[in-house]
Amino acid sequence: MAKYxxxxxxxxxxxxxxYDCLSNNEKKALELNNAIYIYRGTRSKKVYxxxxxxxxxxxxxxxxxxxxxxxxxxxxxxxVVFSVHFNRSALDDVESQLITYFTxxxxxxxxxxxxDNDDVINRTGGNSxxxxxxxxxxxxxxxxxxxxxxxYPREWVSTPTLDELRTQALVxxxxxxxxTAEQGRLISEIINNPNKNYVINxxxxxxxTVLLTHLVASILKDRPRAKVxxxxxxxxxKTGANIFKIFGMNSSHLYVKTATKIIEEGCKYDVIxxxxxxxxxxxYGKQHPSFGEVYKIxxxxxxxxxxxxxxxxxxxxxxxxxxxxxxxxxxxxxxMFQQLTAGYEKRFLKTQxxxxxxxxxxxxxxxxxxxxxxxxxxxxxxxxxxxxxxxxNFNREVFSDKSADAYFGYVTGKPMKKLFDWVxxxxxxxxxxxxxxxxxMFCCDTVDKWAIYHGNDPSITHFHxxxxxxxxxxxxxxxxxxxxxxxxxxxxxxxxxxGIDLNRVGVMIGPDITVNxxxxxxxxxxxxxxxxNKFSVEEMDDPNNRYEFTLFILNQYYVLLTRGIDGIRVxxxxxxxxxxYMEKTLxxx
Numbered sequence: 001m002a003k004y005x006x007x008x009x010x011x012x013x014x015x016x017x018x019y020d021c022l023s024n025n026e027k028k029a030l031e032l033n034n035a036i037y038i039y040r041g042t043r044s045k046k047v048y049x050x051x052x053x054x055x056x057x058x059x060x061x062x063x064x065x066x067x068x069x070x071x072x073x074x075x076x077x078x079x080v081v082f083s084v085h086f087n088r089s090a091l092d093d094v095e096s097q098l099i100t101y102f103t104x105x106x107x108x109x110x111x112x113x114x115x116d117n118d119d120v121i122n123r124t125g126g127n128s129x130x131x132x133x134x135x136x137x138x139x140x141x142x143x144x145x146x147x148x149x150x151x152y153p154r155e156w157v158s159t160p161t162l163d164e165l166r167t168q169a170l171v172x173x174x175x176x177x178x179x180t181a182e183q184g185r186l187i188s189e190i191i192n193n194p195n196k197n198y199v200i201n202x203x204x205x206x207x208x209t210v211l212l213t214h215l216v217a218s219i220l221k222d223r224p225r226a227k228v229x230x231x232x233x234x235x236x237x238k239t240g241a242n243i244f245k246i247f248g249m250n251s252s253h254l255y256v257k258t259a260t261k262i263i264e265e266g267c268k269y270d271v272i273x274x275x276x277x278x279x280x281x282x283x284y285g286k287q288h289p290s291f292g293e294v295y296k297i298x299x300x301x302x303x304x305x306x307x308x309x310x311x312x313x314x315x316x317x318x319x320x321x322x323x324x325x326x327x328x329x330x331x332x333x334x335x336m337f338q339q340l341t342a343g344y345e346k347r348f349l350k351t352q353x354x355x356x357x358x359x360x361x362x363x364x365x366x367x368x369x370x371x372x373x374x375x376x377x378x379x380x381x382x383x384x385x386x387x388x389x390x391x392x393n394f395n396r397e398v399f400s401d402k403s404a405d406a407y408f409g410y411v412t413g414k415p416m417k418k419l420f421d422w423v424x425x426x427x428x429x430x431x432x433x434x435x436x437x438x439x440x441m442f443c444c445d446t447v448d449k450w451a452i453y454h455g456n457d458p459s460i461t462h463f464h465x466x467x468x469x470x471x472x473x474x475x476x477x478x479x480x481x482x483x484x485x486x487x488x489x490x491x492x493x494x495x496x497x498x499g500i501d502l503n504r505v506g507v508m509i510g511p512d513i514t515v516n517x518x519x520x521x522x523x524x525x526x527x528x529x530x531x532x533n534k535f536s537v538e539e540m541d542d543p544n545n546r547y548e549f550t551l552f553i554l555n556q557y558y559v560l561l562t563r564g565i566d567g568i569r570v571x572x573x574x575x576x577x578x579x580x581y582m583e584k585t586l587x588x589x
Contacts, residue, residue, distance in 0.1 A: 003141035004083040005029075006150055011039075011076050014063035016056075030055045034086040036094050039075040040156055046073045047106070047156070048114045049099050051091040055080055069114050079156070081146055085138045093135060093178050096120060097143055100174040103246055104165045105157045110246050117248065120176050121221045163432040169239045172501060175213035175247055180351050183211050189347075190215060190318060191222055194271075197317045197344045203369055203389060204562035205354025208320040209236075209499065212275050213243060215318065219271055220251050226270040229314065230256045233276055235477045236499060240275075259306045263294045263313070272314030276499060278326040278337070280306045286532045287330040305332045307340050319344070323387040324373070327494060327555045328533045329548070334387065348389050354501050356565055358405050363398035368407060368568075370394035372561050375585050376554045379520040380547075399586040408568050410579070415571020416465045419506030420489070422569050426504045427488075433503035434480060437470075438492040438560045439463070440553070441529040442510030444574055449529050450493075458486055463508075494556040497563055505564035510573040512553055515581050522546075523553035 007026055010017040019027070029035070035055050039048040039062075048069065052058040059078070062070045086094075099115050106112040144162060151157045165171050179187070190198055202208045212230070219228055228251075232240045241256040255262065255269075259280060262272075274280065281291045282305040294300060294309060303309045311317055319341065323334060332340075355365035371394050377383050383390045399408055411418040416437070423435035443449050448462045455474040463470045470491050473479045479487075479496040491508070512528040513521055525534050533552055535545045561568060572579045582588065 002145065003085060003137070004081055004146060006082075006146070007080045008154075009078050009080070011078060014070075016059065016078075029082055030080060031057075033082055034088070034091055036081040036086075036091065036098065038079045038081075038098070038151075038156070039070075039073070040077045040079070041074040042076050044074045045106075045109070046075070046112055046114065047102055048073065048075065049095060049102060050116060051095045073114070079150065079154075081142070081150075083138075083142045085134055085142060090134070090138050094138060094143060096174075096176050096178050097139075099176055100171055101147065101162060101165055102157065103174070104168045104170040105159050107168070107170055107242075107246055110250075111248065114248075115176075118221060121217050161432070167432070167434050167501070167503075170243060170246060173209055173213050173239075173243055175217035175243065175249060177210065177214075179210075179214060180207075182349065182351055183207060183214070186211065186347055186349075187215055187218055191218055193345075194223070194316055197319075197341070199277075199319045199321050199341050199344045199346050200349060201321050201323075201346065201387070201389065202349035203322060203352070204325065204559065205352050205365075205369075205501075206349040207351065207353045208322070208349060209275055210353070211349065212273055212320060213240075215273060216244065216254065217247075217249055220249055220254060223270070224251070225253065227253045227267070228255070229262050229267075229269040229272045230254070231259050231262055231272065231274040231277075231280075231310065232256060233279060233499065234258050235479075235496075236275065238478070259310065260290050260294060263297070263300070263306065263309050266297065267313070269314045271316045271318070272310050273318045273320075274307075274310065275320050276325065277307065277319035277321045278323060278331060279498075280310075280332045281330055282306070282332045282336060284330040286328075286534075286536075291330070305336055305340070307332050307337065311340065317344075323382065324377070324555050324558050325498065327498075327552050327559065328530075329535055329545075329552065330532065333548075346386075350389055354565055355407075355562065357398070357407050358566075361398075361401065361407070363395040363401070363407075366391065367395040367398045369562065371396065371399055371586060372558065375582060376521065376558055378585065380551060380554070382551075396587050399588050406567075407564075408570075410570040410572070410582070412572070412579070414465050414468070415508055415573055416463055416470060416491075417468045419508065419569055419571050420468075420470075423504050423506055426567075430503070433566070434501075435504040436480070436488070436492050436497070436502050436563075437506040437508065438494075438497060438563065439508040439573075440510050440512055440557055440560065441493055441533065442512035442527050442573070443529040444511055444527055447510065447529075447573070458484065463491060494559050498559050500563060501565055502563045503565050504567045504569075505560070506569050506571060507557070507560045508571045508573050509557060509575055509578055511575050513557065513575070513578055515577045519581075521550065521554065521578075521581070523550040525549060528553065 034053050036051050102113045147162055152160050159165055244250050300309045352365040357363055357365050370391050373390050419437045427433055427435055446464050450472045454460045461469040461471045473490045473492045473496040474484050476495045512524055514524050516522040539545045
C-alpha cells in the first residue's frame with residue numbers, strides 16, 4: 001500500500017476545473033489536510049512548489065491577483081500530494097527537497113522553478129531536519145516514488161531517478177535544504193550579530209560550504225541592501241555563482257569570486273564570507289604571480305596575506321576553516337591565522353555529512369575521521385590543540401572490518417590495478433556513483449613527474465605498474481565533470497578534489513611519506529612531485545620548515561582520505577613501511 005496519494009487538477013484562469021468530479025474524501029483532503037503542491041505550466045514549463053494545510057484556500061490566495069508569478073506563469077496543472085507521514089517537519093523537509101531536485105533538474109533554465117522565497121529561507125535557520133522521527137520513511141515512501149512514479153511519467157521532470165541528481169553541486173550545496181540544529185543555531189547567531197567576526201572550524205565533510213550558501217541566502221533576505229562578497233577557490237567559482245543564480249538569489253549586491261579577483265576590484269563589503277580560508281595566500285615566492293601582485297595595490301602594501309587584505313575590505317568577516325587542509329607553504333600559516341583572528345568568535349561544526357558508515361555496523365563516520373586524524377597526526381601536537389575537533393576514543397573496528405561492505409580497507413601487491421578494479425566493480429552495480437582513484441603527489445622510478453602540458457596529451461602517462469599505465473588528472477578545474485574519454489581512468493591529485501564529494505575512493509600513498517628512525521611520520525621532499533608544495537633547499541635547513549612540510553604532505557593525504565561517501569580503499573606504492581605503521585597504529589590484525 002502506497003504511503004502517499006496524489007490529486008491532479010487542471011487549471012484555467014485560476015479555476016480548478018476537475019474539482020466537482022472528486023470524491024468527498026478528496027475534497028475534504030484538499031480543504032483540510034497537510035499537503036505538498038506543485039503547479040506546472042505545460043507550455044511555459046515553469047513550476048511552483050509549496051506546502052499548505054488548506055490547499056483550496058492557498059490556491060485562492062495565489063490567484064487573487066497579487067502574486068505576479070501566478071499572473072504570468074500560465075500554470076494549467078497542479079499536483080497535490082498527501083501522505084500519512086506529513087507532519088509539519090516532514091512538510092518542510094519534502095518541500096525543500098523537491099525544490100532542490102526540481103532546480104537541479106532544470107539547471108539550464110534559471111527561473112523555471114519558483115517557491116515562496118521568504119518562507120523557505122526563514123525556515124532553513126530554524127527547523128532541524130534530523131530531529132523529526134521518520135525522515136528516512138519520508139524519503140523512501142514519498143519523495144522517491146512521487147518523483148519516479150508520478151512526476152517522471154507525467155514528463156514534469158526529465159531525470160528518471162533521484163540518484164542521478166543527488167551528486168550534483170546544486171543539490172549538495174543547495175541554499176534551501178533543511179539544516180541541522182547545529183547549523184541553524186550558528187546562522188541565527190551570525191545574522192543577529194552583524195558586528196561580530198567568526199571563524200567556523202570544521203573537519204572535511206562537516207557542511208562548511210552548505211553553511212556558506214545558507215548564510216548568504218539568509219543575509220540577502222535579512223539585509224537585502226548589504227553588499228556581500230563570497231571568496232571561493234578557483235575550482236568552485238563558476239559552481240558557486242551558478243548555485244545562487246539558479247536558485248534565484250543572484251542579487252546585484254552579491255559577488256562570488258576568488259580572493260585575488262575580490263582584492264583587485266578593491267571594493268568595500270558589508271560582509272565577506274570566505275570558503276576554505278585555510279587556503280588563503282600569504283606573501284611567498286612559490287605561487288602564481290597574480291597572488292603577489294595584490295600587495296602592490298595602494299593600502300595593501302604592508303599586508304602579509306590575503307586574509308589581512310580582506311579584513312580591511314569587509315565590515316564583517318566570516319571564515320570557513322580547517323587547519324588540516326592547508327596543503328602548501330604559500331597558504332596563510334597557522335600562527336598568522338591565529339593572530340589575525342584573535343578577536344573572532346570561534347565555532348565548531350561537528351556533524352559529519354560526507355562519510356556514511358554502512359548500515360548495521362558498530363562504528364560511525366566520526367570513528368573513521370578520528371582514526372585517520374590519529375594515524376596521520378598523533379606525533380604532530382595538533383590533536384591536543386584547540387585548532388581541530390578530535391576524539392581519541394574512536395572505535396577501531398572501522399579499520400579492522402574485513403567484510404565486503406566495510407567502509408575502510410587496504411590492498412597489497414599491485415595497488416593501482418586493485419584500486420581501479422574496486423571502484424569499477426562498484427560502478428557496475430551503481431552506475432550513478434562518482435568513483436575515482438586518487439594519489440599523493442609523489443614521484444619515484446615508476447611514477448613520472450607531472451607537467452602542465454601533459455593534460456592536453458592523453459598518450460602521456462605517469463603511473464606505471466607492469467602493463468598497467470595511468471595519467472594524472474588532465475585539469476584541476478571541475479575535473480570530476482571532465483569530458484575526457486579517459487576521465488574515469490585518470491588519477492586525481494589533491495588539487496582536483498579538495499572540497500569534492502565522491503562515492504568510492506581509492507587512495508594511493510607513496511614514498512613521499514616515510515617512517516623515520518624515531519618511528520614517526522616524516523615527509524621526504526625528494527619523493528614529492530610538486531615544487532610549489534615545497535620550501536626551498538635553504539628553507540628546509542630550518543627544522544620548523546621541515547616540520548611544516550611534513551604537515552603539508554600529511555594534510556594532502558588527509559584530504560584524499562576524507563573524500564569518500566560510501567567507502568575508501570588504500571594502496572601503498574613502494575611504501576610498505578607506512579602500511580606496517582598503519583597496521584600497528586590502528587591495531588589492524
